[in-house]
Amino acid sequence: MSRIRVKGGYELSGEIRVEGAKNSAVALIPAAVLCGDKVLLENVPNISDIGALSEILACLGVDVSRGENSISIDSSKMSNKIITCELSSKLRASYYFMGALLGKYKYVNMCFPGGCSIGERPINLHLKGFEKLGATIEENDGNFIIKADKLIGDDIFLDVPSVGATINIMLAAVLAKGKTVIDNAAMEPEIVDVASFLNEMGADIKGAGTPKIEIVGVDELHGATHSVIPDRIEAGTYVIIASLLGHELKVSGLVPGHIESLTSKLEEAGVKLEIGKNYVRVDKVGSYKAIDVKTVVYPGFPTDLQQPLIPFLTQCHGVSHVEETIYENRFMNIPDTVKMGAKIDVVDNTYASIHGKTALVGSDVVATDLRGGASMVICGLIADGVTTISNVGHILRGYQDIVGKLKNVGAKIEIVD
Ligand code: EPU
DSSP: OOEEEEEOOOOEEEEEEOOBOHHHHHHHHHHHTTSSSEEEEESOOOOHHHHHHHHHHHHTTOEEEEOSSEEEEEOTTOOOOOBOHHHHTTOGGGGHHHHHHHHHHSEEEEEOOOOOOSSOOOOHHHHHHHHHTTOEEEEETTEEEEEOSOOBOOEEEOSSOOHHHHHHHHHHHTTSBSEEEEESOOOOHHHHHHHHHHHHTTOEEEOBTBSEEEEEOOSOOOOEEEEOOBOHHHHHHHHHHHHHHEEEEEEESOOGGGGHHHHHHHHHHTOOOEEOSSEEEEOOOOOEEOOEEEBOSTTSBOGGGHHHHHHHHHTEEEEEEEEOOSOSSOOTTHHHHHHTTOEEEEETTTEEEEEEOOOOBOOEEEOOSHHHHHHHHHHHHHSBSEEEEEOTHHHHTTSTTHHHHHHHTTOEEEEEO
8 A cells, every 4th residue: 555755844835726525525426316317526526435436336337437527427227236335335425325225216225334433423313314204224234224115204303413414314305205304404515515416406405504404305306517515624634734834825726614613713823814715825834822622513613624733733832622522533643643743632532632832753654544644644744854654545535636736835745655
């Protein structure tokens, strides 16, 4: 497996363009099969999670062709098949085929999804939603058979505003009879994007982006062309990098409102950001002070940017605190960050105190998961000397050409075998 090697300490200048959102694209692709027609998705990131979904589509007899940043999906010859563990375990988002196939065929047979080991990540709320719509669920050793004679809309309250459950229930409900109301729905921009796409295919969804989503079932959906929204987590990762090393560095093609929880925190620490209509720019790095961050659901500070923020906090003067409230195991990057010279105490695997400012020194480290891997890349960029990151498959699942993009703005970074 390849590794990423970074020689740290170089200023970065120029422009980094953000791709389409991974967590939107991975839901839009399963959503596309709800119609028996052609769909064109544009601004799709070129990352390995999209390849893993394409394999599932191929297994279902869906014709897929990929352009540089687009994917064309033709489900006219699709048939319902078992989705094996080998296919479903490659990524978390394989679970969106539960909602899509249940909605379309009223029957799905598939294995538990994969994804980063950042916590227990149950899918009880997805299953509760399917049951409320009239489905029965048999689970056998991680394999699920979910079926219904017919799906009938109902009121569904989510105990926690889960992104996955909100989208999966929308997918199952768009072709159900009658009205479904999801209460305490997640409000992430990716949910709005999926609802917009389903509406472009002929669905009737209102309220996406608020805690109450109403879906009136329709008889059928038709093909559509849709452009994926910008990836707010990729954008945020590069804005953090710009805050640490930017010298006239612009991160472009993003929606500033989607990362306001991050930019307001960086500004609180003392970062001078120029925030434009679709870009964030850092002209000069300054001296930063410690801040406190708590991860919460959107529009609060996203758990997916918590790990990339840790290297930034090691460079702030004073003690910063980070409370992770979404996942039980999202500090896996901390031991290697400490190995590089950071001073971090962790309590109960949910609360970290970062004592700064500390110099980091290049080291051999591991990408334990996608965002933890991005965090190690940032540590390497600011460290003195050379950092080698192994297990980089995790990083490439979510960041298109991270090495090329950073190299383009002056980083000394490369992929090595
Ligand atoms: N939860 C339940 N039961 C459920 C579903 C979720 O208890 O049935 C809990 C989870 O255990 C967690 C919380 O609810 O504590 C939030 O989970 P959510 O369902 O919102 O997360 P997800 O849909 O599994 C998506 C993203 C994650 C991102 C979270 C939160 C995808 C494919 N994944 O996961 O992205 O962290 O929402 O924003 O969209 C990443 O990109 O690195 C990543 C992990």
